[in-house]
Amino acid sequence: MNIPAKFNLMGQTIEVEYLKGLRVETDxxxxxxxxxxxxxxxxxxxxxxxxxxxxxxxxxxxxxHWILKMMEENNLRIDERFVGIFSGLLHQALSTFSWD
Structure with missing residues (x-):
């Protein structure tokens, strides 16, 4: 799966940034x-x-998290169990696409 450098959601550009010390900053x-x-x-x-x-x-x-924020689904956005399961399924689908 390729991670984009940036993408758009509802007219906003979201950039992807990689940090070495994020775990230290935010746990x-x-x-x-x-x-x-x-x-x-x-x-x-x-x-x-x-x-x-x-x-x-x-x-x-x-x-x-970003998609749910843009949808104004704040109860789902802060539900880490929901986000974790949904994102795990999304990752599995995106990383196993077959084009043959």
């Missing part, structure tokens, strides 16, 4: 930074090893 591996119009992802770094698949899953997780 997490990803963040939907709404005020910055960014998805911030903990990259694979010394002391914070992450597989490509884990980074892709994080992107999908934060993308779901």
């Amino acid at each position: 997490g591996v990803g963040e939907a930074a709404y005020g910055l119009n960014k998805i911030r992802i903990q990259e694979n770094a010394e002391g914070n090893p992450r597989t490509r698949e884990a980074i892709e899953e994080t992107f999908c997780h934060e993308l779901v």
